[in-house]
Amino acid sequence: MSNDRNQSDIILIGAGVMSATLGSLLKELAPDWNIKVFEKLSSPGEESSNEWNNAGTGHAALCELNYTSEKPDGSIDITKAIKVNEQFQVSLQFWSYLVQNNLIRNPQDFIMPIPHMSFVKGANNVDFLKRRLEALSQNPLFEGMEFSSDPETLKEWIPVMMEGRSLDEPVAATKIDSGTDVNFGALTRMLFDHLEEEGVQVHYQHAVKDLKKANDGSWQVKVQNINSGQTDVHTAKFVFIGGGGGSIHLLQKTGIPESKQIGGFPVSGLFMVCNNPEIVEKHHAKVYGKAKVGAPPMSVPHIDTRYIQNKKSLLFGPFAGFSPKFLKTGSNMDLIRSVNLGNVLTMLAAGVKELSLTKYLIQQVLLSNEKRMEELREFIPDAKMEDWEIIVAGQRVQVIKDTPAGKGTLQFGTEVVSSADGSVAALLGASPGASTAVQVMLEVLEKCFPQHIDEWSPKIKEMIPSYGQSLMNDEELLREVHAHTSQTLELSKKKVQKLAYI
Numbered sequence: 001m002s003n004d005r006n007q008s009d010i011i012l013i014g015a016g017v018m019s020a021t022l023g024s025l026l027k028e029l030a031p032d033w034n035i036k037v038f039e040k041l042s043s044p045g046e047e048s049s050n051e052w053n054n055a056g057t058g059h060a061a062l063c064e065l066n067y068t069s070e071k072p073d074g075s076i077d078i079t080k081a082i083k084v085n086e087q088f089q090v091s092l093q094f095w096s097y098l099v100q101n102n103l104i105r106n107p108q109d110f111i112m113p114i115p116h117m118s119f120v121k122g123a124n125n126v127d128f129l130k131r132r133l134e135a136l137s138q139n140p141l142f143e144g145m146e147f148s149s150d151p152e153t154l155k156e157w158i159p160v161m162m163e164g165r166s167l168d169e170p171v172a173a174t175k176i177d178s179g180t181d182v183n184f185g186a187l188t189r190m191l192f193d194h195l196e197e198e199g200v201q202v203h204y205q206h207a208v209k210d211l212k213k214a215n216d217g218s219w220q221v222k223v224q225n226i227n228s229g230q231t232d233v234h235t236a237k238f239v240f241i242g243g244g245g246g247s248i249h250l251l252q253k254t255g256i257p258e259s260k261q262i263g264g265f266p267v268s269g270l271f272m273v274c275n276n277p278e279i280v281e282k283h284h285a286k287v288y289g290k291a292k293v294g295a296p297p298m299s300v301p302h303i304d305t306r307y308i309q310n311k312k313s314l315l316f317g318p319f320a321g322f323s324p325k326f327l328k329t330g331s332n333m334d335l336i337r338s339v340n341l342g343n344v345l346t347m348l349a350a351g352v353k354e355l356s357l358t359k360y361l362i363q364q365v366l367l368s369n370e371k372r373m374e375e376l377r378e379f380i381p382d383a384k385m386e387d388w389e390i391i392v393a394g395q396r397v398q399v400i401k402d403t404p405a406g407k408g409t410l411q412f413g414t415e416v417v418s419s420a421d422g423s424v425a426a427l428l429g430a431s432p433g434a435s436t437a438v439q440v441m442l443e444v445l446e447k448c449f450p451q452h453i454d455e456w457s458p459k460i461k462e463m464i465p466s467y468g469q470s471l472m473n474d475e476e477l478l479r480e481v482h483a484h485t486s487q488t489l490e491l492s493k494k495k496v497q498k499l500a501y502i
């Protein structure tokens with residue numbers, strides 16, 4: 001344990017859901033370690049983790065069609081769906097542990113049960129959806145999923161989506177009741193309250209400007225107090241760069257070989273929100289559609305019931321767009337500043353390869369409100385402009401790197417980049433994102449603290465009973481985990497009925 005005022009064991013950069021999760025795991029595993037957090041904004045969870053900056057889907061691959069692709073032989077590949085689902089079960093278990101031990105309270109403030117549905121139009125898509133259900137229903141992780149192409153059943157499931165719909169082409173949906181809406185902003189704030197109660201020093205309005213490795217292997221982190229302008233150097237044996245879109249710049253400053261040939265491509269987003277109670281009350285699900293041909297996976301349109309501060313609303317989107325900022329509160333120079341001698345060829349190669357994405361994003365930026373309404377009416381045929389307002393979502397910075405698939409390949413996943421000696425790690429990318437925070441932060445621990453993992457394993461198992469095991473291969477454990485997390489996190493329908501009319 002370190003005593004010097006500017007010295008600590010761990011520095012977490014950024015107060016988003018990732019740093020919150022890593023800090024909370026470490027407080028359980030190594031309670032004596034001294035942890036400091038530096039966040040440039042004035043409170044936690046204000047960037048991508050904020051409830052209005054993301055869609056709040058507890059991604060478990062129950063409804064997102066981009067996690068189940070069709071193979072050339074017509075069969076459905078569910079590998080990615082299984083991975084995402086298993087990762088979400090890890091998050092549920094850790095949140096459950098925190099609630100059960102009173103480390104965070106009131107689970108209804110951050111997680112609500114909501115059916116997850118996929119909705120498609122046209123004979124080919126209906127056929128795909130049916131085959132997808134067949135492939136998934138053989139796996140216990142997806143138990144309880146139903147399919148219907150019967151308009152009467154669909155009217156019961158999604159009344160507002162069926163009202164005024166001309167049924168000149170077939171439509172179908174799948175529905176599974178074990179889906180969730182997660183308020184990642186509320187969760188992040190709860191986790192930071194908990195960390196401060198546990199003695200973690202969280203410094204808001206403190207921006208990290210630079211990182212340098214000292215001769216003794218520790219990191220010197222240059223931090224500026226935004227109010228006073230004063231700059232101090234803090235040292236730590238381990239630094240986690242959880243700066244969201246800001247992580248790429250900070251990773252580049254470390255100069256570690258792993259930071260070379262990596263760049264970022266920012267994709268901005270808009271949502272449409274409806275607060276009209278008459279319409280809100282007619283919809284109770286997260287309904288994902290199919291991405292348009294040529295559209296990137298993160299732009300799959302969906303219409304969601306959201307629970308934010310005990311209030312229900314509907315969210316539609318996202319509409320992708322282009323902004324050179326890496327954070328919503330970032331600078332228009334972010335993209336240019338991220339290009340350096342190490343990654344310029346990688347970035348240029350991506351620029352050439354991703355012309356269709358660039359074209360798609362430009363088209364999205366140019367969409368008029370009327371065009372956005374047309375996209376919404378694919379889901380809610382009777383939607384009226386006066387019921388919907390537009391809000392700006394968070395920035396996603398997609399990673400660009402050289403892979404076996406070629407130079408300058410755009411990645412759509414979440415990536416942990418760490419130094420060979422495990423003294424620094426950064427989290428890049430955005431998808432599946434916050435839902436998989438616990439699994440991803442466990443990976444950070446495994447990569448950066450291999451010497452402690454054996455000693456920590458029993459505690460990790462206590463917090464996450466499925467740790468190191470595959471739930472799909474152990475149905476008994478899966479059922480136990482489901483029953484336990486549903487009970488602790490109060491994921492029952494009763495809760496929804498109680499809250500829906502507040």
Ligand SMILES: Cc1cc2nc3c(=O)[nH]c(=O)nc-3n(C[C@H](O)[C@H](O)[C@H](O)COP(=O)(O)OP(=O)(O)OC[C@H]3O[C@@H](n4cnc5c(N)ncnc54)[C@H](O)[C@@H]3O)c2cc1C
Nearest residue numbers: 014016017018040047048049055057208243244246433435
């Ligand atoms: C439009 C959109 C929709 C999404 N939908 C979903 C969804 O439905 N489900 C899901 O699971 N995930 C979703 N995500 C992804 C999810 O929001 C992110 O993966 C997650 O919030 C990232 O958390 P983070 O802690 O890494 O980053 P952030 O929450 O962005 O936090 C990073 C923090 O670091 C701070 N920071 C940056 N640079 C510095 C610096 N130099 N010094 C000090 N502080 C700094 C920032 O101010 C910020 O507070 C979505 C994202 C977007 C943008």
